Amino acid sequence: MAEQNRPIIPMRGGGRSMAFQKPKNVGATTRRILAYFGRSKYALIVVCIMLIISTGSALAGSYFLKPMVNNYIMPGNFKGLAVALVVLAAIYLVGVIASYFQGRVMVTIGQKTANLMRKDLFEKLQELPLKFFDTHTHGELMSRFTNDMDNVEIAIEQSAISLISSILVFVGTLVMMLILSPILFAVAAVILAFMILLSVILSKKSTVYFRMQQSSLGTLDGYIEEMVDGLKVVKVFGHEQVASSEFSGINDKYRSSATTATFLSGLVMAIMGNLGRILYATVAIVGGVLAIAGHLDIGSLVAFLQYSYQIAQPINQATNQLSVVLAALAGAERIFEVMDQQVEVNDGTVTLVNVTYAEDGTEDGTVVKAPEGTKTNEWAWSVPGDNGHTLVPLKGDVRFDRVTFSYDGVTPVLKNISLYAKPGETIAFVGSTGAGKTTITNLINRFYDVQEGTITYDGIDVKTIRKGDLRHSLGMVLQDTHLFTGSVMYNIRYGRLDATDDECRLAAKRASADSFIRRLPQGYDTIITGDGSNLSQGERQLLAITRAYVADPPVMILDEATSSIDTRTERLIEQGMDALMENRTVFVIAHRLSTVRHAKAIIVLEHGEIVERGNHDSLVAEKGRYFQLYTGQSALE
Missing domain, CATH: 1.20.1560.10 (ABC transporter type 1, transmembrane domain)
Incomplete structure (x- = not known):
């Protein structure tokens, strides 16, 4: 002893x-x-x-x-x-x-x-x-x-x-x-x-x-x-x-x-x-x-x-x-x-289900009328009701109705925001730093819940959708890219774990990442370490975009997704964007205003409020805040 x-x-x-x-x-x-x-x-x-x-x-x-x-x-x-x-x-x-x-x-x-x-x-x-x-x-x-x-x-x-x-x-x-x-x-x-x-x-x-x-x-x-x-x-x-x-x-x-x-x-x-x-x-x-x-x-x-x-x-x-x-x-x-911290509340009742429609319009023995244009196999929202569950096809229709939000409950970051994005449309947010652009995207996937107003997804209040199911339907590419220790293929497949190698390679080609990946020492089997320290910033961003693409979500959120990519790489990405955005709702927060010229609608935010909205040509013609931002950036370029 x-x-x-x-x-x-x-x-x-x-x-x-x-x-x-x-x-x-x-x-x-x-x-x-x-x-x-x-x-x-x-x-x-x-x-x-x-x-x-x-x-x-x-x-x-x-x-x-x-x-x-x-x-x-x-x-x-x-x-x-x-x-x-x-x-x-x-x-x-x-x-x-x-x-x-x-x-x-x-x-x-x-x-x-x-x-x-x-x-x-x-x-x-x-x-x-x-x-x-x-x-x-x-x-x-x-x-x-x-x-x-x-x-x-x-x-x-x-x-x-x-x-x-x-x-x-x-x-x-x-x-x-x-x-x-x-x-x-x-x-x-x-x-x-x-x-x-x-x-x-x-x-x-x-x-x-x-x-x-x-x-x-x-x-x-x-x-x-x-x-x-x-x-x-x-x-x-x-x-x-x-x-x-x-x-x-x-x-x-x-x-x-x-x-x-x-x-x-x-x-x-x-x-x-x-x-x-x-x-x-x-x-x-x-x-x-x-x-x-x-x-x-x-x-x-x-x-x-x-x-x-x-x-x-x-x-x-x-x-x-x-x-x-x-x-x-x-x-x-x-x-x-x-x-002992309070866990994230996940009280939604609406879930995401995979539905297979039969030729006679039945599913699991229950008569289901397949909406016009609906695939025979697709994702749908299962909404509980008095007469069982109602299936709402997942399309990607996102709407904000008089939304006000504050992180601390005191200072509002967004004030009375109303906007909509129909399926297949690209909506761009521009504005000064701190205007509330990223906050809008954080509310769509319920990283935070709004204090006033409502956000609907395919007509369903997002607060009633289970968070895991909601986020499964969203793809997101952040400005700050994070890669995990593992192979390039592993990092791409992180977007959808059951994706095949062929699907991952196809996503890389559409994101214009395939060419640089093939030049790596072991190609898709190259091991990434140190959060991608062995890759350039642009290559890391391309992998993050590829990872989001392989998930194939109906709604894509690009938060300054091309801010770290050179002009040549940016053009390569834009060439594949059209095909990838088909029947997909896209929210873009752009650092370079030239990347949002073809957006269906451009929303200009300042101090948490929408000050202008419209397409590129109409906003330039107004010669307002967007015109100032665009022409100032053009002069710098």
């Missing part, structure tokens, strides 16, 4: 910090972690048995010194002493074996618990609304999976059981000391009380610096991540010296707080060690006097001295491990804080 006691030093690797941070609600957080433990109840039973055996072994081994001294050493019974030494070795061997299995099983429990928590946390993130991610940085969320989860895992595997073991050993040692000699116990209790009080005071002081250290480490990690991501910008503007100077300041602040925190933590160990020696010496002196006076046998004195030597270890160990456990509980609180 004897372990080397050392201060808890924050780990420098991987951004992991073991700094002390007090949780807000220890009881509630502990209960939730224990609920995860409950899934490993049989393993925990084994751990408890092993813990009792190992603790009992440590206490019994020290107590066994009393009969050894009194019965064998003092009388000079060497044969009996040899047998007693074998028994003592067996006692400690049992404790070692129990400790081994206890640690082995706890590692399994810790890994399983962290695995379940990590899985639940990731699944929770999939259910959270976009608003949550708008108000939390990626680094902040990633720290839940890394620093916080690591702290929980380490505490479960090592610190929690060590803390419990230390408490059991401490209490058991006190009981044995009291049994051996109440007088010596009273003497030792005074010094022990002082040791515990001093340990608590110094731990509180070090807590302040550990918190400063944790904060400084977070700032340091964040600055390093920011500089590495923006290294090209740093070099372009020649700010290497400035970056180095700023880093030195942040690094020195971390060093200062870490040095003080580590020093105070080490000081606790040093003081406790010296007080332990004082305790041992005091017990030896008083015990010797009692033994000479005949009030205490030698065996009891030897056993008591052994306990007094051991008593400081569980105190030091508990002080160390308590910091780790509290840090883990604080990390678990941060994890549970995300898990």
Whole structure:
């Protein structure tokens, strides 16, 4: 049971910090972690048995010194002493074996618990609304999976059981000391009380610096991540010296707080060690006097001295491990804080179904009149009603009726917006930055719900459509392209997982991506890494467009989709656009106004309001806001 006691030093690797941070609600957080433990109840039973055996072994081994001294050493019974030494070795061997299995099983429990928590946390993130991610940085969320989860895992595997073991050993040692000699116990209790009080005071002081250290480490990690991501910008503007100077300041602040925190933590160990020696010496002196006076046998004195030597270890160990456990509980609180967030409400009743119409106009034995122009196999909205479900063919008719929206519920971003897009039409949104163009597209797919007005899709209020089904019918290409680690084919197929290789290649040809893909080292099997860092910005955008095309949705949303593509590539895309837009509703947010000249309708937004609408020629003839934007951009070009 004897372990080397050392201060808890924050780990420098991987951004992991073991700094002390007090949780807000220890009881509630502990209960939730224990609920995860409950899934490993049989393993925990084994751990408890092993813990009792190992603790009992440590206490019994020290107590066994009393009969050894009194019965064998003092009388000079060497044969009996040899047998007693074998028994003592067996006692400690049992404790070692129990400790081994206890640690082995706890590692399994810790890994399983962290695995379940990590899985639940990731699944929770999939259910959270976009608003949550708008108000939390990626680094902040990633720290839940890394620093916080690591702290929980380490505490479960090592610190929690060590803390419990230390408490059991401490209490058991006190009981044995009291049994051996109440007088010596009273003497030792005074010094022990002082040791515990001093340990608590110094731990509180070090807590302040550990918190400063944790904060400084977070700032340091964040600055390093920011500089590495923006290294090209740093070099372009020649700010290497400035970056180095700023880093030195942040690094020195971390060093200062870490040095003080580590020093105070080490000081606790040093003081406790010296007080332990004082305790041992005091017990030896008083015990010797009692033994000479005949009030205490030698065996009891030897056993008591052994306990007094051991008593400081569980105190030091508990002080160390308590910091780790509290840090883990604080990390678990941060994890549970995300898990407790309100999930995205998905209360729609209208679903998307695939309908096969028979030649006689029946489907599943129910008379269904196939609308004129309807394919024999297509997607349709299943709308529940009093007389069962009504099928509404999915066409892509989108309409806004007096829509007003605000992200924060105070400042309106859109004001009384009314517009419509009939199936097959292309609607373009133009306007200054912050005019509300992207917000409109976010409302179509219900990333956010409107506060006033309605949005209908094929005559159905989008609030009644299940979000998963609604988004399945929409294709979206964002200005900020994100590609996943995997092959080019995998990234294209992400738009529709059951798409065949031929369908993916056809989509790439229509998006004018096939030619550059074939020039890659392994063509469609080329592995993309680092969010497409081995591709140009234009190539990444082409893959994103291809990914949306392979989904073949009736409604396509292009948010600055060609902003990062050169003029030649843009022309290639436009050549395939006509065929792809046939019978498809398209919403375009354009950076280059030249790309929306042929849109059915162009809507000009300013400060969340529609100030102009019409086609290109009519808006230019009006010589209003669109004319100013178009002619200004033409002059620049």
